[in-house]
Amino acid sequence: MQDTRGFYSIIDYTVDGPQTQLELIEAFAGLQEKWVRFYPGYKSAHLFASTDGSRVYNIIHWDSEEAHREFERVSDNAARIAAIQGAIDSLKGKAEPRMSGPPRYRLVREVAPGPRPTDA
Numbered sequence: 854m855q856d857t858r859g860f861y862s863i864i865d866y867t868v869d870g871p872q873t874q875l876e877l878i879e880a881f882a883g884l885q886e887k888w889v890r891f892y893p894g895y896k897s898a899h900l901f902a903s904t905d906g907s908r909v910y911n912i913i914h915w916d917s918e919e920a921h922r923e924f925e926r927v928s929d930n931a932a933r934i935a936a937i938q939g940a941i942d943s944l945k946g947k948a949e950p951r952m953s954g955p956p957r958y959r960l961v962r963e964v965a966p967g968p969r970p971t972d973a
Contacts, residue, residue, distance in 0.1 A: 859896060860918040861958045864911040865951040871906040873946030878902060880940035881911045888933045889913065894920020909948070918959065 864881070868874050878900045885898045894916040901910040915921040941948055 856896075857914075857960055857963055859960065860915040860921050861960065862913040862915070862921060863952075863956045863958055864913070865956070866909045866911075866948045867907055867951055868909055868948045869907075869946045871902070873944055873948055874902040874906055874909050876944050876946065877909045877940075877948050880944070881909070884933070884936060884940060885911075885913070888928065888936065889924070892920075892924045892928065894924065908951075918957070921957070 866877060868877055881898070881900055889895055889898070896914040896916060898914070899910075899912045901912070902908070915924070
């Protein structure tokens with residue numbers, strides 16, 4: 854089983870179709886490579902496309918909330934945010950964020966695969 858402990862930033866966008874999904878996913882992957890993945894405490898980014906072509910999720914996994922906050926403190930936030938906006942502006946289609954606040958989450962519980970319970 855993979856290590857799921859830590860802290861997550863979950864970025865959620867609506868898009869206008871599968872082509873925009875792919876463009877946005879490629880843009881987010883490039884942004885992770887250029888701006889994020891080399892910081893201490895970064896574990897991974899998982900990019901999800903909804904099967905109906907309407908949503909993209911970028912789930913960034915950190916060792917801890919402290920690692921994420923340190924990244925925010927020491928990284929070039931203004932340039933990174935400008936790069937994100939530039940990526941959104943360059944899409945052929947339309948993408949809009951769905952987050953209503955900072956996209957920060959702690960994993961509270963995981964149910965892993967296991968045996969079927971026996972009835973008593």
